[in-house]
Amino acid sequence: MYDDSIPLSQLANQAFNPVVPYDASILGGGAGGAGGGAPTDFSGLGASLAAAAAGTGAPTGMQPPHPLFFKRGKLFQDPIHGAFRLDAACTLLFDTRQFQRLRRLKQLGLTYYVFPGASHNRFEHSLGVAKLAHQWFHHLAQTQRGEVEVERGDQRLVQLAGLCHDLGHGPFSHVFDREFLRRKGITDWEHEEMSAAMLDHILDANHIDALPPDDIKRVKSMILSGHGPAGAAAAPPPGQQWLWDIVANGRNGIDVDKFDYLMRDSQYCGVKISCDFSRVMQFSKVIGDEICFKYTEYMNLYELFHARASMHRQVYTHKKAKAIEFMVVDALCAADPALRISHKIRNPAEFVLLDDGLLDVIENFELFRHMLNIEDEDEAALREAQGIVARLRRRELYKYVTDALIPQEYIERGQWAAPTVEDIVAHYKGGGDVQLRTEDIILQENKIDYSKRDQNPLDSVHFFDHLESTNKRKLRPDQISSMVVASHQEKSLRVYSRVASPAHVRAVHEAFEAWIRHRFGSKVSTSTPSKPPRPPPPGARAGLSLFGAGAAGEAAAAAAGIKRTRELFAGGSSNDGHGGHSNGVDDTSPSNLVKTKQQRQ
Helix, strand or coil, X not given: CCCCCCCHHHXXXXXXXXXXXXXXXXXXXXXXXXCCCCCCCCCCHHHHXXXXXXXXXXXXXXXXXXXXXXXXXXXXXXXXXXXXXXXXXXXXXXXXXXXXXXXXXECCHHHHHCCCCCCCEHHXXXXXXXXXXXXXXXXXXXXXXXXXXXXXXXXHHHHHHHHHCCCCXXXXXXXHHHHHHHHCCCCCCCHHXXXXXXXXXXXXXXXXXXXXXXXXXXXXXXHHCCCHHHHHHCCCCCCCHHHHCCCCCCCCCXXXXXXXXXXXXXXXXXXXXXXXXXXXXXXXXXXXXXXXXXXXXXXXXXXXXXXXXXXXXXXXXXXXXHHHHHHHHHHHHHHHHHHCHHHHCCCHHHHCCCCCCHHHHHHCHHHHHHHCCCCHHHHHHHHHHXXXXXXXXXXXXXXXXXXXXXXXXXXXXXXXXXXXXXXXXXXXXXXXXXXXXXXXXXXXEEEEECCCCCCCHHHHCCEECCCCCCCCECCCHHHCCCCCCCCCEEEEEEEEECCCCHHHHHHHHHHHHHHHHHXXXXXXXXXXXXXXXXXXXXXXXXHHHHHCCHHHHHHHHHHHHHHHHHHHHHCCCCCCCCCCCCCCCCCCCHHHHHHHHHHHC
């Protein structure tokens, strides 16, 4: 049975995106079932919706719903979550230029250069987070009807927060804020704050006024969730912290943002993870304004954090991907005086211009050079940036040299401090023609943890005994499997060389090993022995020597190339008596080469 006064479009929307039945205010009715009062009175709801649809107004004392409620939203087919529908309010945002920018931001940034499948972007991740935010909210609100405090439209707001939480990301994922901006000395910028600013910009630039200002404030508060001064000032109202934790959980990191990116990133990178995210949501409930989990799920939750650490180790901090990141950061820094990239991070209207296409802008700068007034010095730096991008296109990457794992006891006792590049160079004993310069060496302190630095993340999670429980508790040590590792953080020191020559790489390796021996003695060794240089392909030495012999050498090299081409077409060596031609005909002409190929066929 259903109220035939409800439009069919509304019923279809509920089929994909069920409305919490206890909260009439979500559909435009009066105060919903917040707290533990009597069941919600739905009398008059059908008449209210019918009157609003007919344009005759609402019964006295009831607020007519916005026309947005009579739209079905939008259906998506996602490789991770299957088919799902997002609220009609979401369509107002993602059908804008500012939101569509997320299509031009790869989720894993430059990792795509190492993992060819990692071509997914922030756009589809944001849709997935919005879907999961709605799913988890609906589960908690429906299974705890009358126990949790829900205000008007919360289901829609948490979905909007999931949709918009990454609007403020810069190009190349976290490389922009964690590497480029820090290199520029900017430490007071966070992408969460820019996401909130971008949401305001979307509404203003596209004249969207269907969402009440108070709702927008709540959405921005959910996005910020304690990040920066603005996040601290946007605390949730009493009794609703659990709602804020769905999208961005500052208590223990268990949120739908992490669910989606771990599922999506592992799928596209071909890395297996074992956490069952649907069980995490199914075995959860709100106790004391906090999302808690059934104690039997502690190993599943532990696998969530283990999956995060595993993805960081295998994908997010891949040694070659980091080398590419260092190259791009160098290129951005060199191009910044001319393109003023770092000056566009405060204004959303300018920030929207920044996406992964920056490398194309640098590479093809001549196309719009006449439009900008650039100093000669800045243009020279831009040429340097173009050279770095050209190296990247040819895959002439900065060289990963080696790394060393820092002993855990040094970290726990506070006896570890990362060295400087000058420290490494000072331990080079010299020899040969190689001179080490600090500007040619990159040191990276690589940190991998379970999201709480050196702490067990389960220490920040509350559990319950059964679904009817009203008390929450932490797990006792005797309830935790001995299979759980004792240390939840590791640090290693990596060294890279901007100069790709084998001699320079060996020199950097020797200097780094000397510093390791000086600092740790025999306790630590580098993980990667210096590899011998790769031998050149057959004939390369002769070709190189010929090219180094002036015009005569170039002519000889050209003749050698023609000879090799003839061999490829003829199927053998030109002087082995089978593939070559000794009839005096110029068989290097295109016509004869084609004939030779036809004869082979």
